Amino acid sequence: xxxxxxxxxxxxxxxxxxxxxxxxxxxxxxxxxxxxxxxxxxxxxxxxxxxxxxxxxxxxxxxxxxxxxxxxxxxxxxxxxxxxxxxxxxxxxxxxxxxxxxxxxxxxxxxxxxxxxxxxxxxxxxxxxxxxxxxxxxxxxxxxxxxxxxxxxxxxxxxxxxxxxxxxxxxxxxxxxxxxxxxxxxxxxxxxxxxxxxxxxxxxxxxxxxxxxxxxxxxxxxxxxxxxxxxxxxxxxxxxx
Amino acid sequence: xxxxxxxxxxxxxxxxxxxxxxxxxxxxxxxxxxxxxxxxxxxxxxxxxxxxxxxxxxxxxxxxxxxxxxxxxxxxxxxxxxxxxxxxxxxxxxxxxxxxxxxxxxxxxxxxxxxxxxxxxxxxxxxxxxxxxxxxxxxxxxxxxxxxxxxxxxxxxxxxxxxxxxxxxxxxxxxxxxxxxxxxxxxxxxxxxxxxxxxxxxxxxxxxxxxxxxxxxxxxxxxxxxxxxxxxxxxxxxxxxxxxxxxxxxxxxxxxxxxxxxxxxxxxxxxxxxxxxxxxxxxxxxxxxxxxxx
Numbered sequence: 050x051x052x053x054x055x056x057x058x059x060x061x062x063x064x065x066x067x068x069x070x071x072x073x074x075x076x077x078x079x080x081x082x083x084x085x086x087x088x089x090x091x092x093x094x095x096x097x098x099x100x101x102x103x104x105x106x107x108x109x110x111x112x113x114x115x116x117x118x119x120x121x122x123x124x125x126x127x128x129x130x131x132x133x134x135x136x137x138x139x140x141x142x143x144x145x146x147x148x149x150x151x152x153x154x155x156x157x158x159x160x161x162x163x164x165x166x167x168x169x170x171x172x173x174x175x176x177x178x179x180x181x182x183x184x185x186x187x188x189x190x191x192x193x194x195x196x197x198x199x200x201x202x203x204x205x206x207x208x209x210x211x212x213x214x215x216x217x218x219x220x221x222x223x224x225x226x227x228x229x230x231x232x233x234x235x236x237x238x239x240x241x242x243x244x245x246x247x248x249x250x251x252x253x254x255x256x257x258x259x260x261x262x263x264x265x266x267x268x269x270x271x272x273x274x275x276x277x278x279x280x281x282x283x284x285x286x287x288x289x290x
Numbered sequence: 291x292x293x294x295x296x297x298x299x300x301x302x303x304x305x306x307x308x309x310x311x312x313x314x315x316x317x318x319x320x321x322x323x324x325x326x327x328x329x330x331x332x333x334x335x336x337x338x339x340x341x342x343x344x345x346x347x348x349x350x351x352x353x354x355x356x357x358x359x360x361x362x363x364x365x366x367x368x369x370x371x372x373x374x375x376x377x378x379x380x381x382x383x384x385x386x387x388x389x390x391x392x393x394x395x396x397x398x399x400x401x402x403x404x405x406x407x408x409x410x411x412x413x414x415x416x417x418x419x420x421x422x423x424x425x426x427x428x429x430x431x432x433x434x435x436x437x438x439x440x441x442x443x444x445x446x447x448x449x450x451x452x453x454x455x456x457x458x459x460x461x462x463x464x465x466x467x468x469x470x471x472x473x474x475x476x477x478x479x480x481x482x483x484x485x486x487x488x489x490x491x492x493x494x495x496x497x498x499x500x501x502x503x504x505x506x507x508x509x510x511x512x513x514x515x516x517x518x519x520x521x522x523x524x525x526x527x528x529x530x531x532x533x534x535x536x537x538x539x540x541x542x543x544x545x546x547x548x549x550x551x552x553x554x555x556x557x558x559x560x561x562x563x564x565x566x567x568x569x570x571x572x573x574x575x576x577x578x579x580x581x582x583x584x
Binding site: 114137140141142143144147148154156158167168170171172173215219 | 294297308488489491492493494495496497498499502503
């Protein structure tokens with residue numbers, strides 16, 4: 050199978066596709082979400098970001114997607130410095146990242162094909178590119194037969210696979226999945242994780258935020274444990290310290 | 291990034307139909323606002339026209355002394371006509387003056403035993419600008435003498451006051467209604483935008499630029515405004531024609547001359563079209579601003 054990504058070298062000259070250095074984040078309401086964490090995720094890595102509610106996982110996702118900026122410290126994502134990034138550069142950053150959400154966030158009024166073409170249109174892809182790319186993305190997630198169906202006609206697992214195809218369709222350097230199995234049964238959750246693993250094997254960096262200990266421990270991938278805004282573990286299982 | 295405007299246009303049209311009820315509501319409110327503004331503007335325009343007619347009939351009377359011969363009388367007329375602010379001069383003989391008096395005086399007692407000797411030849415002097423009537427009257431006095439000029443300065447002042455007040459009130463009301471319209475349209479479109487906040491969030495998340503997101507909304511607002519303007523224009527024409535017909539057939543309102551719609555439809559259409567599109571596009575841009583902060 051074709052390697053499903055393009056080379057996107059780090060423009061900042063800092064090793065690793067994602068790098069957080071002494072990052073703190075305090076919200077306006079006084080919540081101290083991150084308390085000086087440092088983390089490097091290398092190009093092509095698969096990393097689970099785990100921890101209880103309120104540990105700072107969502108804050109990291111928001112920092113990586115440019116929704117918020119850190120109170121102090123440095124965040125580099127695919128060569129973009131998140132402390133210096135301009136409003137005009139944020140769309141470019143987001144094109145280098147594919148984001149997958151727990152609630153799929155598909156547009157109910159559009160078919161599977163239209164949901165994907167909508168995402169490609171949004172970044173200025175030509176109709177010809179769209180026609181060529183979408184069947185490939187759907188084949189990758191095993192939904193080539195469902196192109197003309199609407200999200201409500203699909204199972205939860207299938208909807209999440211559509212969301213993965215949408216995240217992949219613009220050929221991002223990194224996939225960030227925020228609790229991608231939160232709404233799925235164990236069998237479908239395993240299926241989605243295997244799919245993400247396969248995408249990673251094809252060369253895309255994958256960061257998965259989850260709190261499902263059993264699922265994480267089945268994959269023997271790097272696990273970063275967050276607790277109360279601090280990194281308290283970094284190893285090959287949920288329980289590693 | 292190169293934009294595909296045909297795509298934006300298709301999306302705009304598609305959004306218009308896919309959010310049918312909200313589009314209907316936005317069009318309904320825009321039509322109502324345009325109709326209110328249009329009706330008030332047309333009433334103000336007709337009032338202005340009526341005042342202009344009354345102004346054009348306003349005259350300074352310059353009486354000619356009986357001892358003047360024809361050549362002297364003509365010379366006086368030429369001197370008055372040469373004055374600044376004089377639009378035209380009309381010579382009225384004493385016989386014509388008597389006939390006019392009899393025509394407007396219905397009371398038999400007042401008309402009894404009136405002869406033309408009681409009247410004098412006079413010039414009716416029409417002015418360009420009513421604001422300068424006092425100066426013009428003084429200039430005429432210097433030609434025909436102080437006692438030979440009759441000018442009703444209070445009436446002139448009254449005309450000016452009515453015109454200024456009507457102009458200011460209509461301008462203020464139109465401005466207020468325009469702001470109210472933009473506010474209402476903006477809120478209505480904000481509701482349709484709220485319905486699509488997930489789509490916008492997804493577009494932002496995959497890396498769409500703000501203008502890529504805005505363009506379909508701009509087209510949608512443009513189309514909403516244009517459709518509203520066309521509907522409002524048709525309704526305005528109908529209402530105007532009915533009112534004009536009613537005034538023309540009412541005996542007590544004969545002094546009112548309503549400007550025919552056929553003679554003003556082009557500027558009215560242009561104003562409706564422009565106002566509709568400005569309100570539609572302005573409303574869309576205002577409404578979407580909040581949802582782009584993702």
